[in-house]
Each structure stands twice: as structure tokens, then as C-alpha cells.
Amino acid sequence: MASKITDLKAREIIDCRGFPTVEVDIWVDGEFSGRADVPAGRSTGKREAVELRDGGKRWGGQGTLKAVQKVNQVIKPELLGLDPTAQRKVDELLCELDGTENKANLGGNATIGVSLALARAGAKTSGLPLYKYINSNAHVIPVPLVNLINGGMLTSNDLEIQEFIVMPIGAENLKHGMQMCYEINFILHDLIVEKYGKIAVNVGDEGGFAPPMTGINEPMETLARAVEASGYADEIVYGMDAAASHWYDWEKGVYRMEGQEMSREEVIEMYVNLCAKYPVGSIEDPLMEDDFEGHAILTEKLEGVQIVGDDLFTTNLKFIKQGVEIGAANAILWKSNQVGTVTEALDAAEFAYQAGYGVQVSERSGETEDTAIADFSVALNAGQIKTGTTRSERTGKYNQLIRITEELGPKAVYAGKNFHRPI
Numbered sequence: 001m002a003s004k005i006t007d008l009k010a011r012e013i014i015d016c017r018g019f020p021t022v023e024v025d026i027w028v029d030g031e032f033s034g035r036a037d038v039p040a041g042r043s044t045g046k047r048e049a050v051e052l053r054d055g056g057k058r059w060g061g062q063g064t065l066k067a068v069q070k071v072n073q074v075i076k077p078e079l080l081g082l083d084p085t086a087q088r089k090v091d092e093l094l095c096e097l098d099g100t101e102n103k104a105n106l107g108g109n110a111t112i113g114v115s116l117a118l119a120r121a122g123a124k125t126s127g128l129p130l131y132k133y134i135n136s137n138a139h140v141i142p143v144p145l146v147n148l149i150n151g152g153m154l155t156s157n158d159l160e161i162q163e164f165i166v167m168p169i170g171a172e173n174l175k176h177g178m179q180m181c182y183e184i185n186f187i188l189h190d191l192i193v194e195k196y197g198k199i200a201v202n203v204g205d206e207g208g209f210a211p212p213m214t215g216i217n218e219p220m221e222t223l224a225r226a227v228e229a230s231g232y233a234d235e236i237v238y239g240m241d242a243a244a245s246h247w248y249d250w251e252k253g254v255y256r257m258e259g260q261e262m263s264r265e266e267v268i269e270m271y272v273n274l275c276a277k278y279p280v281g282s283i284e285d286p287l288m289e290d291d292f293e294g295h296a297i298l299t300e301k302l303e304g305v306q307i308v309g310d311d312l313f314t315t316n317l318k319f320i321k322q323g324v325e326i327g328a329a330n331a332i333l334w335k336s337n338q339v340g341t342v343t344e345a346l347d348a349a350e351f352a353y354q355a356g357y358g359v360q361v362s363e364r365s366g367e368t369e370d371t372a373i374a375d376f377s378v379a380l381n382a383g384q385i386k387t388g389t390t391r392s393e394r395t396g397k398y399n400q401l402i403r404i405t406e407e408l409g410p411k412a413v414y415a416g417k418n419f420h421r422p423i
Contacts, residue, residue: 008024010114015040034084039337042365042366052106066107115343140422141408142419143385147388149209154365155204158214180232196212203391239280244286283308308331308358320348331420363387367388371396371397371400
């Protein structure tokens, strides 16, 4: 006899930045079977699924009681009695109940909470860990993209580029890679204190340092000094999340870097020069989110460098197809809450793979203790995960990956230099 969903409950909880978010619990055959917390972004693309927030004075308008109510009063009655392993069927039902392209009715924070909780319940019902429930052939352990210097929307400094990252592609395994990254971070701490003072090692939303830097050269030079001093220079490539939409002047149609106006061509040349000087492995959102043509030009110019579309694609199949048609970027950033259901996010990854694109699984700046993205990075055999640095809601994902590595045993393969397309 097939198992059935017997109860569903959402509540308002708090994310790592102190803002409310949604948590969903699900019961199968009368037993508690799954829980999911919903992350939230600060640096968001305009094509993302809509978060339903309360408005008003309470919690500065950021409350999520409306989304909680949508789960408890609108979604729950429709799901009772359904098979918890029917992920696609339930996710399609959520899309039908919402009836909009961007989850504006129910709220993407409501639908993804239900969808993720369902995936966990389906895994428990099937007697499998989440990563293996999603993909029985899951075996690739991702390279971590560890964000050591923060700027942009993640901090209160003036650094335009949002993340400066190290990627331990030469590590023996994930744990060795984490050791490399944190040893580099220790050295970076001392370099920043030496030059800018101890207040400069305060951290941003994702745990990276937020020193008083600007531009692209100063942070890269400082990070490279730390890497050289660590002895791991031959085992590391660099990554960046430029989040260029946030330093693009939408009224004038120019980019602003260190007080200077820059054209698209000048920004592209800036990246070309940077990649000639440093071993850059990955650049996310190098240009503003509507510039598909510019992303295609940069992808062609920087052959061998991964160009990742986040705000460009928002894990949405429609926009990924648009990019693939003209060769804009060569990888997608994968965030299930950007699109609103697990099934839609998995379909986006599958299409990206078929098109020859990479898939980089990512956290949000407003994270929770939920470690689901660690499981999804392995389930997708993605080869790469971006989940911050030193805060516990970040390290929790790395620790889950260490546990998964142990569970897989000799089947586990660290993506290493093949992070872009490990299989």
C-alpha cells in the first residue's frame, strides 16, 4: 500500500541575517518525515521567483506570515493523501495552484519550502539519503568555491565585486581542499590586519572578510599574496562573483568601478587582463543581467574560463535556453528557490548539462542551518558548490559533504580540475 502525505505545517523562522523565512514540516502515514528551511537572497536577479513578504511595520516589512498562511491554508489541503515520492506530480500541482510564471500568488518561498520538504519526505519514505534518492548514481564530491573577500550587496564596504574566491582544484579530496582554503584564510586575515587594521577583518553575510578595498586589482593582489604564502598556489584557481548588475548604472547605461564610468567593452577588457595575470577558473555574472550578447562575447574571449549565469538565468529553463541559443555563459548557478520547485530546478540542471554547460550549486546570503544544497550538489554530480566561508550555516554544508564522502566510500570522486564538467 502506497504511503500518503497526512499532514503539512509551515512556520516562520529566522535566517542567518536575522530576517524571517519559512520552514515547512511534512508527515507521511502519521509520522514526521521531512523538514526544509527556505534561504533568501540579498543580491537577487529580477527574474527570480517572487518571495511573499508581509509588508507593514512588523519585522521591517520582511515577515513571512503570508507565505506561511499560503502553505497551511491553500497548499496543505491539496497535498493531503498524495504519494510523497511523486515529486514531479506535486511540484506541477504547486505551479498550477500558483498560476503565475514567477510564483507571485503563493510566493516562491512557500512553494520551494513545500517542494524541498517533500523531497526529504520522499527520501525517508524510500529509505535513502537525499542525494541518493535524487540520483542513484550520485558520486561526485564538489570542489568548494570558498568566498574569502566579500563586497557588493554582502557587506557595508565599497568593494564593487561581490565575492573573491579560491577553488582548491588540486586537492586530494574535499577535506584536504577545505584545509587549503582555511589555511589561506588564516594568512589573509593577517595580511588584511597588517595593511588595514583589525577592524578590516569584520566579515560579510557569507563569512568572508570585508576590508576597505575597491576595484578588482587590490583584492586580487591581496588574495594572491595569501595563496602564495600558503604554498598552495599550484593547487588553486580563483573565482569571482562580480554581481555586475549592482554596479551598473541603469539610467546611464554604464558600469561604475572605483568612481569611473566603464563601457561593456572596457569591462570585458578588464576581465581579459585579469585572467591573463591570474589563474581564474570561474566568473559569475560578469556583466549586467540583461546583457546576453555581452556574456556571449566574454565567453568566447575567455576560452577555458567558466562564465556562470546567476542573475542572467535565475535557474529558469526559459532564460537558460535563451542563453544557450547564443552561447551566453557556459555554466548556470543553481539555486532552487530562484525558480520555486525542486523539479523545475532539476530540469534546469539537466538542460544545462545537455547543452554542455556546467552547474554550480549555490547558497544564498540569507541562509539557514538546512544542508540540502550539499546533498543536491552530489545528487547533480555538479562538481562545484559555493556556500560561503566561516559562519556555521556555511560550514554546515561542508560538514554534510564530509559525511556524504564517508558514506560513499571508494565510490566518491572529488571533481578537482574537472569541476566544470566532472562527468
